[in-house]
Amino acid sequence: MQKRKYRLIELIILAAFGVFIGVGFGSSIHASSSYYTTNPGIIKTKKAVVYYRDAARKVKDQTVAANHFAKISNVVTTDGKAPVLETNTGRFLTASKQFVVKTTGYQNPKRYYQVQYNQIKPFGKVGYPVKRGFEGIKTWYIMRKMGTFSGYDKYNQATYNAVKRFQRRHHLKVSGNVNEQTWLKMGFSKRAWTGIDRYVAPLKAHAWDGRSAHIEAMIHQAYRYLGNPYLVGSSSSPRYGTDCSGLAIQAMYAGGINPLPVSSIHHAYPGNEWNSRNLWASKKFKHVAYSHRQRGDLVFYYQPGTHVIWHVAIYLGHNRVIESWPPKIMIQSIKNGQRSDVAGVARVFD
Incomplete structure (x- = not known):
């Protein structure tokens, strides 16, 4: 009986010492609660993390910064070693919860337009009759x-x-x-x-993609219209032209933003001639200073001599925008002789 008691005390001491050296000195012994041992689905990095090409984490691939997103396909465990996460791209990173956190994916703050990951369905009747005052x-x-x-x-x-x-x-x-x-x-x-x-730009960014990927999805869709004619009240397939806000609407759809009440279907209806004004007035965009403009932002312009919004363009960086302006959809300087009175800048992805 006495031997069993001493043996029990010995095991408790060894277990405590094992946890101590595992956590404190980086031994292969690890506390499972500190690691993901089942697939978390999508993760976001809390700090800089190294990607590896192998599960043993011997061959470095790249280092990613904090707030990087990834889709996890598998949790890999090797005898005596901490588990690692395998991404859907076949790379590996730590499963430590100190470095990565489970998430539903990239998202704007709640007060702004939420990023959608199902195909967007604009408001309005498909197959509407065309009457006086309609455009498109x-x-x-x-x-x-x-x-x-x-x-x-x-x-x-x-x-x-x-x-x-x-x-x-x-x-x-x-x-x-x-x-x-x-x-x-x-x-x-x-x-x-x-x-x-009915046409709606297909979603080109996933929940496990970060902000940059959503911006590029938006800009890629806008580029599909390059050279098409400027047509008022138009926001449909890249087979056709658009107007300025029509281009912005379809570009946002590709990035996962549905800027209701503005709709590509209703864009041709009377009263929707100036959806650039409705977009500008929306409180669901983050408005930023012109000096803080970034790629993917919407740039709004005043009609010369007034404080009336009459145009919107998508900022590409390096003082260039893609826009629909008569006679066609093109890339231009952010300011030129036709429209240079910038009202402000709205951030689509925060």
């Missing part, structure tokens, strides 16, 4: 068909009258408005009737 791609097609387009795609009185004549000739209900039946009779496709409205 469908109006552009209709006006060209009716011979009333002269560079500005707004459904005007001349277009309304031309559509009524067309409807009479083809024994359609005479309304002056273009519904799906009139659209099809004009020779346009059923697919285009809804497809133009």
Whole structure:
């Protein structure tokens, strides 16, 4: 009985000493609560961390700074050694909770627009009829068909009258408005009737990607429109042109931002001609000083001589922006002879 008692005391002392040397002196013995032993899913670094090419962590790959995100595919444990995390890119890093923390992924602060990781669904009716005052791609097609387009795609009185004549000739209900039946009779496709409205830029950044990746997703989408014509009220596929805010809307969709109540579908509706003003007025963007502008920010401009917002562009860095400005979507200096009165800068990704 006495021997068993001494043996128990001995084991307790050895266990305590083992924990001490494991934690205090970096032995292969480790406290499991200090490490991720099951897959945390997505992690963010709390401080600078080294990536390795092998699970034994002998071959260094690179060092990443704090606030770096990664998707974890596996937790690897080797006999007598602390577990390590394997990323979806096949690299390895520490599983120590002192260095990495489990997270749901990159996100803006709650008071700003939240980054979405499911395909964005803009507000509005897909397949809307086109009436007086409407703008956008469908109006552009209709006006060209009716011979009333002269560079500005707004459904005007001349277009309304031309559509009524067309409807009479083809024994359609005479309304002056273009519904799906009139659209099809004009020779346009059923697919285009809804497809133009429905287009939403695909998400190009994941929850395990950081801020920079979201900014690049946004800018990459904007680049897809380069050279397309400036068309008011337009925010659809890169097959077509856009206006300034229409370009910004689709770019933000690609980065995971849905800037409601602004919507690509309603962008063609009367009252949405100046969505640049609605974006500027939103309290869900972080507004920063012009001197603090960064790549991916939205730059807003005043109409000369007024304090009325009339334009928005996407900042690329090095005093360059990508924008839709007559006659086309292009890369320009942040200030030029056409628009130089900067109202301010809004940060999409904080």
